[in-house]
Amino acid sequence: EVQLVESGGGLVQPGGSLRLSCAASGFGFSTYAMTWVRQAPGKGLDWVSGISGSGGSTYYADSVKGRFTISRDNSKNTLYLHLNSLRADDTAVYYCAKIPAGGDVFDIWGQGTMVTVSS
């Protein structure tokens, strides 16, 4: 079964840091680009960052550029998102998703992990 499982969310103070993980199973992880999408409470979907299958190319939304870093460990079938200089408006459920061959859409999603930025 193709599955993505996020972890690492929690409560963090403004200016703090966090590392999210996304464990993949059931597919050739290193073959596929991956992405992070977030959703603030009661709000819509917001694309955050993407990474190629090899990890050699990365992409970021302007709102997180310079603060968040996406990475992957293909030997561990795991995707990461390092969140630094967190702000209250980063509070959201963070989803990882798989990008199929042929287009930057998101065909498999994890269940999400909640990040709350508050003092």
Next chain:
Amino acid sequence: AIRITQSPSSLSASTGDRVTITCRASQGLSSYLAWYQQKPGKAPKLLISAASTLHSGVPSRFSGSGSGTDFTLTITYLQSEDFATYYCQQYHTYPLTFGGGTKVEI
């Protein structure tokens, strides 16, 4: 960044109805537009990619059309399990962007 205007933001419908949701992009996308369905407390699910290609397992009552800047998601004969929020997403240009969502309510 490409802006996606999705309308309406919400609509009321009944089972058996035909529902249409539209997305308008601030610049041409060719056919690089996808549609997702999200139910409360759940992750989104991919319905349609390339503006009109139904994803595996998605019922045929869902259909997509359009190209360039104007796109439509149509649900014919609405079922109870279709009450959800729907989002469009452009993947023509980074940064990838979503429409604001349409909540389909009973």
